[in-house]
Amino acid sequence: MPNLSVIANVGLGHYLVLAAIIFCIGIIGVLLRKNIIVMMMSIELMLNAVNLTFVSLSHFMGSAAGQIAVFFIMTIAAAEAAVGLALVVLIFKKYGEVNIKIFERLKG
Amino acid sequence: MDLNVLVCTLVAAPLLGFLINGFRFRSENGIIAGVIGTASVITSFVCSVLVWLSLAQRPEAARFLRLHLFKWVEAGDFVANIGFIIDPLSVIMLLVITGVGSLIHLFSIGYMSHDHRPAKYFAYLNLFIFNMLLLVLGDNLLLMFVGWEGVGLCSYLLIGFWFTDQEKAAAGMKAFITNRIGDAGFLLGIFMLFIASGSVDFFELWQWAPSVTESAWLSPVTLACIFLFIGAIGKSAQIPLYVWLPDAMAGPTPVSALIHAATMVTAGVYMIVRLNPVFIVAPNAMLIVAWVGALTAFFAATIALTQNDIKKVLAYSTVSQLGYMFLGAGVGAFGAAMFHLVTHAFFKALMFLGAGSVIHAMAGEQDIRKMGGLKKKMPITHLTFFLGWLAIIGVPPFAGFFSKDEILWLTLQSPLGSKMLWLIGGATAGLTAFYMTRLMLLTFWGKSRVPKEVHPHESPMVMTFPLMILGLLSVIGGWIGVPHVFAELPGIGGLFHHIPNILEHWLDKSLSPIPGIAEASAALEFSAMASTLLVVGASVIAAVLCYSPKNNLSERISLKFSGLHRLLLNKYWVDEFYFSRIINPLIECSRGLWLYIDVNFIDRMTFVAGDIARGAGSFMRGLQNGNVQYYAFYIVAGVVGVIMMCSQW
Numbered sequence: 001m002p003n004l005s006v007i008a009n010v011g012l013g014h015y016l017v018l019a020a021i022i023f024c025i026g027i028i029g030v031l032l033r034k035n036i037i038v039m040m041m042s043i044e045l046m047l048n049a050v051n052l053t054f055v056s057l058s059h060f061m062g063s064a065a066g067q068i069a070v071f072f073i074m075t076i077a078a079a080e081a082a083v084g085l086a087l088v089v090l091i092f093k094k095y096g097e098v099n100i101k102i103f104e105r106l107k108g
Numbered sequence: 109m110d111l112n113v114l115v116c117t118l119v120a121a122p123l124l125g126f127l128i129n130g131f132r133f134r135s136e137n138g139i140i141a142g143v144i145g146t147a148s149v150i151t152s153f154v155c156s157v158l159v160w161l162s163l164a165q166r167p168e169a170a171r172f173l174r175l176h177l178f179k180w181v182e183a184g185d186f187v188a189n190i191g192f193i194i195d196p197l198s199v200i201m202l203l204v205i206t207g208v209g210s211l212i213h214l215f216s217i218g219y220m221s222h223d224h225r226p227a228k229y230f231a232y233l234n235l236f237i238f239n240m241l242l243l244v245l246g247d248n249l250l251l252m253f254v255g256w257e258g259v260g261l262c263s264y265l266l267i268g269f270w271f272t273d274q275e276k277a278a279a280g281m282k283a284f285i286t287n288r289i290g291d292a293g294f295l296l297g298i299f300m301l302f303i304a305s306g307s308v309d310f311f312e313l314w315q316w317a318p319s320v321t322e323s324a325w326l327s328p329v330t331l332a333c334i335f336l337f338i339g340a341i342g343k344s345a346q347i348p349l350y351v352w353l354p355d356a357m358a359g360p361t362p363v364s365a366l367i368h369a370a371t372m373v374t375a376g377v378y379m380i381v382r383l384n385p386v387f388i389v390a391p392n393a394m395l396i397v398a399w400v401g402a403l404t405a406f407f408a409a410t411i412a413l414t415q416n417d418i419k420k421v422l423a424y425s426t427v428s429q430l431g432y433m434f435l436g437a438g439v440g441a442f443g444a445a446m447f448h449l450v451t452h453a454f455f456k457a458l459m460f461l462g463a464g465s466v467i468h469a470m471a472g473e474q475d476i477r478k479m480g481g482l483k484k485k486m487p488i489t490h491l492t493f494f495l496g497w498l499a500i501i502g503v504p505p506f507a508g509f510f511s512k513d514e515i516l517w518l519t520l521q522s523p524l525g526s527k528m529l530w531l532i533g534g535a536t537a538g539l540t541a542f543y544m545t546r547l548m549l550l551t552f553w554g555k556s557r558v559p560k561e562v563h564p565h566e567s568p569m570v571m572t573f574p575l576m577i578l579g580l581l582s583v584i585g586g587w588i589g590v591p592h593v594f595a596e597l598p599g600i601g602g603l604f605h606h607i608p609n610i611l612e613h614w615l616d617k618s619l620s621p622i623p624g625i626a627e628a629s630a631a632l633e634f635s636a637m638a639s640t641l642l643v644v645g646a647s648v649i650a651a652v653l654c655y656s657p658k659n660n661l662s663e664r665i666s667l668k669f670s671g672l673h674r675l676l677l678n679k680y681w682v683d684e685f686y687f688s689r690i691i692n693p694l695i696e697c698s699r700g701l702w703l704y705i706d707v708n709f710i711d712r713m714t715f716v717a718g719d720i721a722r723g724a725g726s727f728m729r730g731l732q733n734g735n736v737q738y739y740a741f742y743i744v745a746g747v748v749g750v751i752m753m754c755s756q757w
Contacts, residue, residue, distance in 0.1 A: 030740050104734040 015056035023049035036091070036098045040084050047077045111162055112175050115192050118155035118206070119245065121148045122237040129231035138226035142217035145230030149213050149237055153206035160199045168617055171196055174247055174311065181250070188308060193247040197618045200446060200611075201244040201378055204453045208370045209237050211574035215461050216362040218571035219468055229269060229360070236262035240371055244378065249298045249308040252379065256294065256343065259372045260287045266367060267359040276358035286352040290342015297335030301386070304328040310382065317385040325392050333386060333393035337400075340376025346404045346434060350427045351683055357419040361464030364419060369426045369460050370453040377433040377449050381442045381619070388440060388620045394524055398438025402532040405431030407680070409539035413546070414666075414676040417474045418463045421547050425500070426456055428536060432515055435533060439525035440622035441518035443615050447589045448515055450611075451507035454585045455499035458578035462493040465571055466551065469564040476547065481556030485564040488572045490552045492579035497548050499582040501541040501644055510586035512537060517591075517636055523624045530636075538643040545651035554657055596630040 022045055029042025051070045058066030092098050125148025129141050163171050173194040181188040213233060220226050236259055243255025261284075268280025302308050305316045320329050340346070345353035356368045367373070380387055380397065387394055405428045412424035429452050436445035467474055469486055483490045499506040502513065516533045519525035558564060566572070589611040654662040666673040678684075731742070 027744055031737055031744070100736055103736055106734060 012056060012060045016053060019049045019052040019056070022046075022052065034100050036084075036088050036100055039100065040081065040088070044077060044081070047073060111159065111173065111194070114155045114159050114162075115175050115194060115245070118152040118159070118202070119192070119238065119241050121151040121155070122234040122241065124148060125234035126231050126238060129227045129234060133225070133228040133231055135227040136224055138217065138221050138223065141227035141230045142213070142220070145234050146210065146213040146217065148234055149206060149210045152237065152241070153203075153210045156199070156202040156206045159194060160203060163194065163196070163199055171617065172311075176247075185306060186302065186308075188248050188250040190251060191247040192245040193310060194245070195618055196614050197378075197382060197446070198244050200450060200614070202241070204450055205237065205240050205244065205371050208453050208457050208578070209240075209366060211577055212362045212366040212370075212457060212461065215365075215464065215571050215574040216360070218568050219362050219464055220360065223360075229266075232262055232265045232269070233363070233366070236266070236367060236372070240375075243375055247310055249301065249310075249313075252382075253291075253294065253298065256339070256375060256379075257291065259367070259375065260284065260291070260343070263287075263356070263367050263372055266363040267356045269359055269363070273358075279352075279355040279358035283352040283356050286349050287342045290339045290349055293335045293337075293342070294339025297332050297337075297339060300328055300332035300335060304332060313383065314385045317389055320386075320389045322390065323392070327390075329386065330390040330393050333383075333390040334396060336379065336383065337376075337393060337397055340379055340434070341400065342376075344373050344376030344430050344434070345427050346376075346400050346431060347407065348682075350404060350408065351686065353427055354420050354423040354679075357417070357423050361419065361460060361467055364423070365457045365460030365464065368423065369456040373426065373430055374433065374449045374453065377430070377437060377445055380434075380437045381446055384437075384442045384618075385620050387437075388623065391524065394438050394440065396438075397434050398519075398525065398529055401431045401434025401436075401438050402529045402536075403431070404428070405435060405536040406532050406539070409536045409543065410676055411679050412543040413539065414673060416477055418466065418476050418479075418547065418551060419460075419474055421476070421543060422456070422459055422463055425459075425540065425543065426452075428540065429456065429500075432512060432533065432536070435519060435529060436515035439519050439522040439529065440620075440625075441515060441522060442619045443589075443612055444511065444514040444518050446615065447611055448508075448511035450588075451499065451511040451582075451585045454507055454578055454581040455496045458492060458496040458575060458582050459500070461571070461575055461578065462489050462496060465489040465567040465575065466564075468567055468571070470558070471562055473559075473562065476550040478557055478559060479551045480554045480558065481552075482558075482564055483552045486552075486566045488566060489575060492572075492575040493552065494548070495579040495582050497544050499586075501544050501648065502537060502640065503644070504641075505583075505586065507582050507584070507586035510589050510591070513637055513640065514589065514591060516640055517633055518622070520632075520636055521625060521628060522622045523626075524622065534640050534643055537640050538647040541644040541647035542651045545648045546655055549651065549655040554655070591633075593628065593630050593633045 026042045026044075026046030026049060029045065030039050033039055033042065051073055054066040054070045054073075058064065058070075088098055091102060095102050125145050128144050132141075135141060163173075175192040175194065177190045177192070179187065180190045213230070216229070216233065220229055223229065239255045239258025239262060241255070243252055243259060246252040246255055264280045264284040267283050268277045271277040271280070298308060301313070304320075305313055307313060307316070317329075322329055324330065342349045353368060353373065357364055359368075387397070408424045408427035408431060412421050412428065415421045415424060429448070433445045433448050433452070436442070436448060465486065466479070466482060466489060469482075469489075470479065473479070495506070499508040502509040504510075516530060516537070519533055520527065520530040587607070589609055590607045592609060594607070654665065675681075731738075
């Protein structure tokens with residue numbers, strides 16, 4: 001029987017630290033990976049890290065406002081993914097790869 | 109028709125002609141361009157005649173009209189309007205400018221028939237007429253200055269019309285730069301007059317001037333008049349700024365006739381006559397005007413004695429005759445100066461157009477040593493030139509006689525003049541007779557020295573018709589100013605009782621009387637007249653003797669006085685003097701400024717400023733490299749930075 005008291009000891013701090021770690025992983029993914037699809041996945045990670053902080057704060061403060069915000073974010077994230085993936089598909093059709101370097105030629 | 113409409117039409121017509129010809133300046137059709145240009149000036153001329161007639165119907169005191177268009181500049185006390193002044197003086201100028209201008213435009217159709225940019229030429233010529241009208245009609249000094257600059261510009265453009273020839277382009281620049289010196293003086297004169305009187309409006313200046321009393325050299329009105337006269341020196345080619353006018357002969361010959369003989373160069377005289385109430389209260393300035401005029405008349409005439417280019421002779425003659433006008437204006441004989449301006453416009457335009465006809469016939473040859481005997485080949489040109497010759501040397505009753513005589517007589521009579529000035533004027537009349545007779549002898553009379561390959565022919569009707577009209581005017585033009593003294597002539601004096609001095613009556617109200625002039629004595633006036641005529645007659649005979657084909661007297665004289673001959677042939681080395689003492693030091697000085705001050709200091713400063721901007725720019729440009737991930741990194745770094753700053757706070 002595992003010791004369930006550890007679970008009982010999980011507090012707000014743990015949730016926030018976990019969210020921060022996920023957020024940083026997302027940032028590093030966006031900054032370092034060249035594949036656009038991976039970058040978009042990293043962006044999703046960042047968004048969900050934020051969602052996690054919202055939900056945990058909402059739970060520990062006893063307010064529903066944070067959870068409402070999470071629904072909005074999820075909706076927008078879905079829309080963003082749709083647009084972004086459409087772009088990725090078009091880029092792939094045109095250049096045969098999805099490297100972010102392709103976008104450099106858009107500079108003035 | 110309404111007078112205001114007439115005046116606006118007569119100013120606008122040449123401007124319209126300029127715009128039409130200016131927009132189609134690439135056109136090579138000389139006939140269309142010429143007809144447009146000429147028609148616009150003839151329109152102006154018709155309007156001028158109508159203005160003159162309607163002015164003549166008014167009573168004498170009501171002949172000073174002003175057409176106010178709109179307010180132009182207003183700064184504190186200073187007000188300048190765009191307005192035109194219509195009075196007897198400006199109407200005379202209108203008639204001369206548009207009348208002689210029309211004839212010269214007509215002549216140009218023939219003269220420029222072989223040119224490949226006739227539209228451009230006529231556009232410039234119309235622009236010149238427009239600016240000249242602005243100069244003459246402007247009701248304040250500032251508007252006059254606009255016209256003054258405008259005619260200078262057109263003069264530059266037309267002298268350098270054949271600008272592919274380096275020498276002609278340089279002549280245009282010389283005229284423009286020399287005029288700048290005078291124009292600076294003119295502007296200073298306007299400033300000083302404004303400081304002294306508080307106005308630049310002619311009507312207000314006329315009212316204000318009689319209240320001034322001053323005799324010192326450095327008093328404001330005297331200084332203002334001297335500065336204004338410096339402007340006139342530049343524009344009207346007097347000593348020491350006359351050097352541009354002979355070079356200006358590089359332009360097409362009708363331009364020389366219109367701008368550099370009949371109209372623009374007389375602007376200085378017109379300006380002084382326009383401001384005569386101001387000049388008359390500054391006797392010291394008048395003294396300078398008279399002496400500069402007399403000396404210019406004399407020295408230019410001596411240079412003309414030895415020149416071999418037909419246009420150069422006429423150019424120096426123009427400088428000399430302008431000197432006469434300033435002599436007249438300087439001794440207070442403003443009416444006589446205007447009179448000589450008008451008659452000179454007739455006969456000098458005639459002679460230039462005649463020279464143009466000769467040059468056209470000689471296929472561009474201008475050296476009178478290669479002419480001679482053209483009388484038979486070009487009878488009409490010869491006849492009209494002959495009339496011009498009689499007019500300029502002052503044979504009664506041709507135009508030049510009356511005007512030149514009036515100036516000389518008033519020089520003797522006026523308290524502002526002196527015997528010395530009169531003697532210089534008389535000697536100049538003799539020199540004029542000599543060089544003009546020489547020109548006639550070498551060009552039209554005697555044996556032909558024309559090279560075999562050139563076949564001179566009479567010019568077409570479009571060129572000879574203006575010559576005939578101007579020839580007629582050179583004969584009768586002087587009759588508008590027959591002096592009263594002729595009524596005292598024994599025997600036939602009764603005939604002259606009925607000939608009024610039209611010009612004197614016409615200008616009566618516009619001109620200030622000469623202060624303290626003595627009662628004229630008929631005997632003295634006749635003896636002055638007779639002595640001038642005697643000098644002229646003797647000079648003509650001397651010239652005929654010198655240049656008759658039988659003896660080579662002229663060569664013997666030039667050998668005997670070779671020093672003097674070289675001095676005159678080289679125009680007193682004035683150009684060389686200017687180059688060695690003024691122009692080259694100035695160029696050297698500018699070169700020094702360029703090589704040391706400019707390169708080492710000013711350029712370096714701007715380069716350093718540029719380098720700073722460029723360095724900052726290249727750093728910032730490196731940031732914006734188009735890579736999305738770098739941008740994302742900047743955002744993250746910014747957020748982290750802000751958070752760190754906030755936490756330290």
